[in-house]
Amino acid sequence: MGKAHAFAYRAALAAFPDIPVPRLEMIADVDQGLAAKAAHQYGFQRSSGHWRDLVNDPNVDVVSITTPNTLHREMALAAIAAGKHVHCEKPLSPSLAHSLEMVDAAEKAGVSTQVGFNYIKNPLLKLARDMIAAGELGEITGFRGIHAEDYMHDPESPYSWRIDPVGGPGVIADLGSHIIGMARFLLGPIAEVTADVRTVVASRPVARGAAERKDVLVDDVARILVNFGRGCGGTIEANWVATGRKMQLGFEISGEKGSLVFSQERLNELLFYKAGGDARTSGYVKIEAGPQHVPYGQFCIAGGHQLGFNDLKTIEIGEFLRGIGEGRVSGPDFREAYEIQKVVEAAIAASRSRSWVKIS
Known part of the structure; x- marks a missing residue:
């Protein structure tokens, strides 16, 4: 899913020239070596071996979470607390109560969110x-x-x-x-x-x-x-x-x-x-x-x-970025x-x- 998101962010502006221009600022992976390799492959400016570096970086406005389910809540709440807009893959979290916590945090912070139901x-x-x-x-x-x-x-x-x-x-x-x-x-x-x-x-x-x-x-x-x-x-x-x-x-x-x-x-x-x-x-x-x-x-x-599948993902990301630009869901x-x-x-x-x- 990380690859699918990277493809979509790269293609979104070409398909939808009216959206805010996405700049591929930072990518994180399980260690610095894999992150650097991914940054080179997908065209990101910087990389990190820890996701917290990404969500706390002042040059990052939008965070995509493409990890296993158990990590969604911690990452999303940290990104929201840092004022970032968040796209998270489904399901939102393993727990219904934790999902509601994520909803409440995002709505209170006024950030835009999207979940990966691209079909x-x-x-x-x-x-x-x-x-x-x-x-x-x-x-x-x-x-x-x-x-x-x-x-x-x-x-x-x-x-x-x-x-x-x-x-x-x-x-x-x-x-x-x-x-x-x-x-x-x-x-x-x-x-x-x-x-x-x-x-x-x-x-x-x-x-x-x-x-x-x-x-x-x-x-x-x-x-x-x-x-x-x-x-x-x-x-x-x-x-x-x-x-x-x-x-x-x-x-x-x-x-x-x-x-x-x-x-x-x-x-x-x-x-x-x-x-x-x-x-x-x-x-x-x-x-x-x-x-x-x-x-x-x-x-x-x-x-x-x-x-194809990646085109649907590009539509999803394009709509997400347009919504951020227009201040709407x-x-x-x-x-x-x-x-x-x-x-x-x-x-x-x-x-x-x-x-x-x-x-x-």
Whole structure:
């Protein structure tokens, strides 16, 4: 993620010439050698082997946090205390209470924040949200969402920070936060949930090939039933042991007048079905991303030439910097990340109690 952020800060001005000019001032890594190498590779002016040097430097105005989850809170609070604007990768922190502490600190200090839910920066997802808001699907009747990958499907892959419970829950936070955030982006707040959250791989080796193993205490699969505040229901799945899947982040939204289907595996396509047509010729229409879908044209003047992951990250960073320049929230900010985390925590509680849990 550090590389993705570095790419995005370098590309943001080229795509969005109206934003404040980003100067790549300082980069920090786990030691000075790695930091110096990264500074050379990504074009930063200076480097440090300690993150505190970066957040306390008077020439740094914006801090990006791209570390494992357990470090987010300490780094963010230090940066906020130093008056910096903060971009932090998701999830915001392992603890809901600590996330709220980060929200309160940022809002009290008046700094801008953003959290790395870059998938919703896709111009086709913005189109989908606009179509829903305009009533093109009519009353929404259902949502089916999933984020499934397979990077943890091998039971011999080593125990790591991702499955250390000190860092919070497992896939429901790591991948689930993306599809929960996407659901909220498209349809608004989730009012209540019930869930089945389970561990599939019971233990993992402490290192690749090691005989010693550690018990896995976080979830590998989460299946959630949701009711939205707008009145419709739906399902959400998060799964990092879905063998063969690399990026199945997607949704199907059904409405009285039509439906929309999207998958990050084909992120430049949105499928739209309009009800009521001739039964002989009706079906899903493929909408291909192009310059008519802002800000696609900032990257390429020709439709069908495809945006990619790093372009979405560049859109995210460009919007963040523009928001700082204009003194407004660009989102998703710390507050929205906290709201997403409330759904995660409610789903875990619902799975334990085998009941419906309302989102406060």
